[in-house]
Amino acid sequence: MTKTVLIADDEPNILISLEFLMKREGYRVLLAHDGQEACDLIMTERPDLLLLDVMMPKKTGFDVCHEVRAHADFKDTPILLLTAKGRDTDVAKGLAMGANAYMIKPFSTKELVQKVREMLGAAV
Numbered sequence: 001m002t003k004t005v006l007i008a009d010d011e012p013n014i015l016i017s018l019e020f021l022m023k024r025e026g027y028r029v030l031l032a033h034d035g036q037e038a039c040d041l042i043m044t045e046r047p048d049l050l051l052l053d054v055m056m057p058k059k060t061g062f063d064v065c066h067e068v069r070a071h072a073d074f075k076d077t078p079i080l081l082l083t084a085k086g087r088d089t090d091v092a093k094g095l096a097m098g099a100n101a102y103m104i105k106p107f108s109t110k111e112l113v114q115k116v117r118e119m120l121g122a123a124v
Helices: 012-024 035-045 061-070 088-096 109-120
Strands: 004-008 028-032 049-053 079-083 101-104
Touching: 004 012, 004 035, 012 028, 012 049, 012 109, 028 035, 035 049, 035 061, 049 061, 049 109, 061 079, 061 088, 079 088, 079 109, 088 101, 101 109
Parallel strands: 004 028, 004 049, 049 079, 079 101
Antiparallel strands: none
């Protein structure tokens, strides 16, 4: 069965490029333009993996992470935070909020694809 990846980012160019990349890898893709939209889609669509930008309007990636982890149905959903905020304290905060992994922008698309495969267990 095809895995579903939710991509949440307020930057349209990043959404478009990540959507293309994930579809090319064979994943079904859901797009959210802010943290609230991401939360709504997570509850209705139940994606297999979340790619969350940290700095988004309405709710940050940290907020979304926290809400997802607080919900019993989603406590095991893999979360990868994508952000320009690469300080150790930011990484620690993201992991403390429940993220499984953290990638700092700009990142290699090859590394991102590899990390997504790893987090989803390779099978598409």
